[in-house]
Structure formats: structure tokens, C-alpha cells
Amino acid sequence: MDRIRLIGGNELRGEIPISGAKNAALPLMIASLLTAEPLVLTNVPRLADVKQLERILENHGVDIAVHGRRRGEAEGVGQRMTFTAGEIVDTTAPYELVSKMRASFWVIGPLLARCHEARVSLPGGCAIGTRPVDLFLHGLKALGAEIDIDDGYVVARAPKGGLVGATVRFPKVSVGATHTILMAATLARGTTIIENAAQEPEISNVAECLVAMGARISGIGTQTLTIEGVEKLHGATVEVIPDRIETGTFAMAAAMTGGDVLLRGARPEHLQAALDVLEKAGVELTTEAHGLRVRRNGNGIQPVDVDTDPFPGFPTDLQAQFMALMTMSTGTSRIRETIFENRYMHVAELARFGADIAVDGQVATVRGKPQLKGAQVMATDLRASVSLVIAGLAAKGETVVNRIYHLDRGFERLEEKLSRCGAEIERVAG
Numbered sequence: 001m002d003r004i005r006l007i008g009g010n011e012l013r014g015e016i017p018i019s020g021a022k023n024a025a026l027p028l029m030i031a032s033l034l035t036a037e038p039l040v041l042t043n044v045p046r047l048a049d050v051k052q053l054e055r056i057l058e059n060h061g062v063d064i065a066v067h068g069r070r071r072g073e074a075e076g077v078g079q080r081m082t083f084t085a086g087e088i089v090d091t092t093a094p095y096e097l098v099s100k101m102r103a104s105f106w107v108i109g110p111l112l113a114r115c116h117e118a119r120v121s122l123p124g125g126c127a128i129g130t131r132p133v134d135l136f137l138h139g140l141k142a143l144g145a146e147i148d149i150d151d152g153y154v155v156a157r158a159p160k161g162g163l164v165g166a167t168v169r170f171p172k173v174s175v176g177a178t179h180t181i182l183m184a185a186t187l188a189r190g191t192t193i194i195e196n197a198a199q200e201p202e203i204s205n206v207a208e209c210l211v212a213m214g215a216r217i218s219g220i221g222t223q224t225l226t227i228e229g230v231e232k233l234h235g236a237t238v239e240v241i242p243d244r245i246e247t248g249t250f251a252m253a254a255a256m257t258g259g260d261v262l263l264r265g266a267r268p269e270h271l272q273a274a275l276d277v278l279e280k281a282g283v284e285l286t287t288e289a290h291g292l293r294v295r296r297n298g299n300g301i302q303p304v305d306v307d308t309d310p311f312p313g314f315p316t317d318l319q320a321q322f323m324a325l326m327t328m329s330t331g332t333s334r335i336r337e338t339i340f341e342n343r344y345m346h347v348a349e350l351a352r353f354g355a356d357i358a359v360d361g362q363v364a365t366v367r368g369k370p371q372l373k374g375a376q377v378m379a380t381d382l383r384a385s386v387s388l389v390i391a392g393l394a395a396k397g398e399t400v401v402n403r404i405y406h407l408d409r410g411f412e413r414l415e416e417k418l419s420r421c422g423a424e425i426e427r428v429a430g
């Protein structure tokens with residue numbers, strides 16, 4: 001199994017291009033199920049999760065083409081891919097495929113809307129929390145679907161003539177349930193209103209894509225989405241937004257090591273809450289024409305308290321990286337994880353670097369130390385893994401991060417991007 005070996009202590013200096021957002025690319029790919037015409041996506045990141053979803057879509061009959069680099073296009077630019085779901089050949093998403101990635105459950109929305117039936121394996125538990133699907137089922141039922149759970153599968157059937165528009169009020173904000181009901185509603189008869197919808201930039205990217213495909217949606221970017229169903233959607237070309245979590249991760253890496261990094265293509269408005277926290281911690285941030293510049297020169301990191309929250313709050317997907325940063329602050333900070341109940345697996349691993357962190361329920365208390373020491377650590381989930389890389393970059397001596405397949409699910413060319421900015425980091429095979 002591959003590992004990452006790094007020697008900490010170098011400041012990061014240079015430019016890091018930000019890739020397309022994994023969490024936008026995945027639902028955009030799923031949206032291709034809604035039409036028989038080609039959906040062209042640009043700036044798709046090269047990630048294991050994208051590959052996995054390709055397998056799932058192909059199983060439903062989607063034809064997928066990856067296009068070469070266009071003349072004049074920079075090296076490392078995201079992929080241009082075409083997804084054509086001319087005919088849906090199978091409305092079942094089997095356990096073997098769905099169990100590997102929770103987002104694949106979201107195919108239930110488009111399949112049900114277009115084919116009036118879907119049989120999708122329950123995604124099952126996940127390392128970061130129980131992650132149930134009750135909100136999805138609540139929304140689909142409101143649109144008239146009949147739902148049974150059979151042998152670990154959600155079996156959903158639309159009424160005769162297809163799904164019917166309705167008001168869906170989510171008791172809790174869910175990114176996945178919002179994506180799913182939004183997609184399902186585009187082809188429903190009549191008007192759907194989604195209340196307490198997730199407002200993440202990835203939701204807006206998908207909603208704009210659906211509009212480009214002929215859907216009628218208003219309220220994009222707000223808590224209330226109104227969708228007037230149409231009979232058919234058509235093809236479109238849509239760009240995947242830059243990854244705000246990758247942006248925040250590299251911003252925290254630069255904050256931790258010191259130095260001066262331009263995050264090329266970053267959209268600061270997509271992670272304002274995290275940037276506000278970094279500024280409070282003493283990091284200098286400047287929005288430039290081509291992205292976001294992050295600097296920390298010499299001065300210490302101030303402790304800041306943070307609660308994770310749905311967008312526009314501080315993202316749970318940056319909690320582990322922020323905790324790594326706080327392990328070297330000049331005081332004590334408190335971090336409260338409010339989205340997932342078990343997203344502190346990195347705590348035990350950060351302790352191997354000498355970090356002082358105590359967890360009590362949802363709250364982690366981090367007492368900063370002037371210096372971490374390199375260690376052998378184990379990656380547990382995607383964002384936890386990268387927090388260990390960040391800690392290693394700032395720690396004294398050698399760090400080896402084991403089980404890095406998690407990183408490949410969500411970070412494109414991580415070692416290359418960091419080493420180009422002066423980090424001593426390499427992938428060790430086997």
C-alpha cells in the first residue's frame with residue numbers, strides 16, 4: 001500500500017493551481033442521468049471517487065468519453081468529459097458499487113424522475129458517522145414516490161405519469177438530500193419547493209447546470225429552491241467550480257508552515273467563513289486577479305474557536321485541517337463538530353506528532369505547542385488524511401502517512417502541488 005513520506009520544516013512558496021471540486025463533479029455527473037443528450041463537464045478532477053462514479057453510471061448505461069487536452073490549455077487543467085445517458089439500461093445501483101461511495105446513492109433522484117423506478121442499495125454506515133437516508137426518503141415520498149426497503153435496497157416507484165411537485169421541508173440541512181430532490185423535481189409534474197435547502201456552492205453549481213439543461217429553478221444559492229417541472233431536459237456544457245475544500249486545505253498548510261502561496265483559481269467567496277477564521281489566527285490573505293494569496297511571515301498562530309456548520313458556516317470538511325493548524329497555536333482553541341458525530345478520528349493520529357488535544361463529546365480542546373515532531377501515522381478518512389500531511393509539513397523531522405488511498409479519493413496530485421512549492425514530500429510505493 002502506498003505511503004507518503006515527508007520531511008517537515010520547509011516554508012511553502014509559489015503557486016498551487018486549485019482543481020475542480022470533487023463534491024460538485026460527483027452530483028454533476030449524476031445529473032447526466034436526467035437526459036438522453038450529452039452533458040459535457042469541464043474542469044473535472046482526476047480522482048478515485050470520479051472513477052468510481054464512472055463505473056456506477058456505466059452500469060446504468062451512461063456512455064462516458066474523456067477528451068484530450070485542447071490546444072493552448074495548460075497542463076494539469078481538469079478533464080473535459082462527456083456523459084451520454086441515451087438509454088438507461090438498468091435502474092438498479094448494486095451494493096458492490098454503492099457501498100464504496102455514499103454519493104452514489106444520489107442516483108436515486110434522477111433515475112426515479114426519468115425512469116419512474118429505482119432500486120438503490122442503502123449506502124450503509126461510514127467512518128465519520130451513521131449518515132442515514134431518512135431525509136432523502138422524506139423528500140421522495142413528498143413527490144409521490146412509493147418506497148420500500150427490501151434486502152438492503154431502497155426500492156422506489158413513482159406514481160403513474162411520474163413524480164408530482166410538492167413542498168419539501170427538510171428538518172435538517174443535507175447536501176445530498178438537497179441535490180437528490182432538486183434533480184428529481186426537475187422532471188416532476190408541477191412545482192416543487194424545497195425549504196431549508198443546503199446552500200453550498202456545489203448545490204448552486206448543480207442547479208445552474210440543470211438550468212442550462214432546460215430546468216426551471218429559482219432561488220439558487222438560497223435556502224428555498226423553487227422548481228417548476230418540465231417534460232424533458234437537454235444536453236449542456238458546464239464547468240465544475242474550483243474546490244473550496246482543497247483551497248482551504250492549502251491555505252491552512254501555508255499558514256502552518258509559513259511562507260507565501262498563491263492559490264490559483266480559488267474563489268474566496270466560497271469559503272469566507274474559513275478565511276475569516278484564518279485571518280483571526282493571524283494569516284494574511286489577499287484576493288488577487290488570479291486567485292487567493294496566503295502569507296504568514298514569522299508571527300505566531302493565534303488560537304481561534306470554531307463551530308462547524310452548513311454553508312455559509314465553517315465547513316466540516318476543513319475541521320481536521322484546522323485542528324492540525326491549531327495544534328501549533330500560541331494558546332488554547334475549542335473546536336465543535338456539529339455536522340457528523342464521529343469526525344475526530346484524526347485526533348489520535350495528531351497526538352502522535354505530540355499534539356495536545358482533548359475530546360469531550362462534540363468539542364475538541366486543542367492546546368497549542370511551539371513545535372510538532374514527525375511521526376508514523378495512519379490516514380483514516382479523506383480530510384483526516386490531509387490534516388496529517390499538513391501537520392507533517394510543519395513538524396520537525398520525518399513523517400510517514402500510511403493508507404493514503406483515502407487522499408487519492410479527493411486530492412488531485414497532492415504531492416506534486418506541494419513539492420512544487422518547496423515541500424519535501426514523496427509517494428513511496430508498496
Ligand code: EPZ
Pocket residue numbers: 022023024026102103129130131132133134135136137172173174175176177316317339340341382383410
Ligand atoms: C456532503 O455529504 C459531502 N459529500 C461531505 O463531504 C460533507 O462533509 C457533507 O456534505 C457536509 O458538508 C459530498 O458532497 C459528496 P449531509 P452528505 O447529507 O451529503 C445527516 C468529503 O470529505 N443526514 O449534508 O452525505 C448526516 O448524517 C465529504 O468530501 C441525516 O440525518 O452530507 C449528517 O449528520 C465527507 N439524514 C448531516 O445530515 C439524511 O437522510 C449532514 O449530512 C441525510 C443526512
